[in-house]
Amino acid sequence: MACSCFMQQPHHFLVALVALATCTTFSLGLTSSSSSLVVAPPPLQPSRPAIAPAPAPHPSGAPPMTQPKQLSATAKQFLMAHNRARAAVRVGPLKWSDKLAFDTSLLVRLQRNNHSCNFADMSLTKYGMNQMWASGMKVTPSKAVGLWLQSKRYYNYAKNTCAPRHQNCGVYKQVVWKKSLEVGCAQATCAPKGKENSTITICLYHPPGNVIGERPY
Numbered sequence: 001m002a003c004s005c006f007m008q009q010p011h012h013f014l015v016a017l018v019a020l021a022t023c024t025t026f027s028l029g030l031t032s033s034s035s036s037l038v039v040a041p042p043p044l045q046p047s048r049p050a051i052a053p054a055p056a057p058h059p060s061g062a063p064p065m066t067q068p069k070q071l072s073a074t075a076k077q078f079l080m081a082h083n084r085a086r087a088a089v090r091v092g093p094l095k096w097s098d099k100l101a102f103d104t105s106l107l108v109r110l111q112r113n114n115h116s117c118n119f120a121d122m123s124l125t126k127y128g129m130n131q132m133w134a135s136g137m138k139v140t141p142s143k144a145v146g147l148w149l150q151s152k153r154y155y156n157y158a159k160n161t162c163a164p165r166h167q168n169c170g171v172y173k174q175v176v177w178k179k180s181l182e183v184g185c186a187q188a189t190c191a192p193k194g195k196e197n198s199t200i201t202i203c204l205y206h207p208p209g210n211v212i213g214e215r216p217y
Contacts, residue, residue, distance in 0.1 A: 039147060039171055040119045040131040071096055074141055078185040078203065081145035082175055091178045091217045100127065100184025100204040108188035108202050117190035117200040128180060128208030130171050135198040141185065144201040148175055160215050170209075173216040177209025 071079070075096050083093040107120050122129045132144050139147075154166035155173065162169040174180070185203035192198075209216060 038119075038133040039151070039168060040122070040133075069098070074187075075101065075185075077141035078145065079183065081142045082183055085145070085149050086176050089176050089217050091176050094183045094205075095181060097182035097184045097204075097206065100182060100206060101186060102184070103127075104184050104186040104202050104204050107204075108186045108200055111200050111202075112188040112190050116192065117188065117198045119200075120202060125204065126208070128174050128177070128205035128210065130174050130203045130205075132201040133198060134201075136196050139187070139199050139201060141187070141201075144185075144187075145175065145203075148172060157215065174205055174209040176216050177205070178217040179207055179211075180205040180209050182206045 079094065079096050086093060111117055111120055117133060119131050119133065120129070122131070130148055132139065132147065148171040151162075151166070151169040151172040154163040155161075155169040156163065183203055183205050185201065187199055187201045190198045190200070
């Protein structure tokens with residue numbers, strides 16, 4: 001993969017934002033010379049995705065009464081970080097999807113066990129996807145979403161384009177994509193022998209965002 005890179009401040013940890021066959025690295029000014037982090041944006045969707053039809057009504061005329069499932073602390077962090085950003089641009093909140101969370105947990109374990117925590121192949125899923133790889137630093141769910149949101153600075157809403165050399169702003173657009181209704185996320189840590197631990201974070205979104213020709217909101 002060919003990459004064009006520049007550094008604003010040496011000795012700070014680098015963030016590399018990857019889009020298709022190009023990548024850009026820049027410093028966020030966070031003081032850690034031994035940490036690195038890579039963000040992969042979701043692929044563009046070729047056409048407007050169809051929303052799955054609503055389930056058939058319950059035979060009795062009303063669904064059975066069930067208690068809402070309590071979300072884990074990790075799920076709450078992911079969801080709150082997404083929905084704060086969506087509220088800032090007046091977009092409705094996402095709902096946590098156990099199905100997407102389960103699929104994502106399988107995916108991060110596959111990447112951990114078989115692919116050394118490298119990025120998953122985004123072309124194999126029908127969902128929207130944001131990914132992040134980090135080494136030498138702790139990445140909480142809130143921090144992962146926050147780093148995706150930092151690419152907002154490279155998004156031009158009027159033109160609906162990313163800045164030159166920063167085609168990674170799709171990660172921001174996916175977080176706030178108005179027509180995405182559900183999210184599920186997971187993380188996994190790799191501990192290769194003799195090497196520093198690395199972490200992969202993945203979120204799946206339904207319906208997917210980054211539809212060509214559409215704005216996120």
